[in-house]
Amino acid sequence: MRYPKWVTAQDLDRWAATLQAKGTLPELVRRLVWATVPQEHLLKVDFPSEAEIHRPGYDGTTVTRKGTIFVPEGVGFWELGCDVNDPKGKAQRDYDTRVSEHNQRIEDGEHEDLSQATFVAVTARRLPASRELG
Numbered sequence: 001m002r003y004p005k006w007v008t009a010q011d012l013d014r015w016a017a018t019l020q021a022k023g024t025l026p027e028l029v030r031r032l033v034w035a036t037v038p039q040e041h042l043l044k045v046d047f048p049s050e051a052e053i054h055r056p057g058y059d060g061t062t063v064t065r066k067g068t069i070f071v072p073e074g075v076g077f078w079e080l081g082c083d084v085n086d087p088k089g090k091a092q093r094d095y096d097t098r099v100s101e102h103n104q105r106i107e108d109g110e111h112e113d114l115s116q117a118t119f120v121a122v123t124a125r126r127l128p129a130s131r132e133l134g
Helices: 009-016 019-036 050-054 087-107
Strands: 042-046 060-064 074-081 118-123
Touching: 009 019, 019 042, 019 050, 019 060, 019 074, 074 087, 087 118
Parallel strands: 074 118
Antiparallel strands: 042 060, 060 074
16 A cells, blocks of 8 residues: 655745645644544634635634643634744744734723633744744
């Protein structure tokens, strides 16, 4: 029996530079969430793709009863990117933007508890040797 060739990091890196990647990455992540979290633990999986990627808000949201090594337990807010020049910088900017938006909602009198939420940044690009942001 012949097995298909696995996708390599180089394959993903080249794909991330294409126009198709930005609209398709959310679909890929959504499928990976469905494949790695047992259905009985999934309460919400929302990753708009293709033309829907331009809507405001997080690029994806998950809510799970039980997480996995790839998907956080509870509420997960996801930002996805295919930034060719600075994937680490994009992830940091996304995080900073979401924190700023949250602080503004608190100042406006909205009550929002994000202490149990997890922010997940995903890139299809190769990151520099350091995996830490900021």
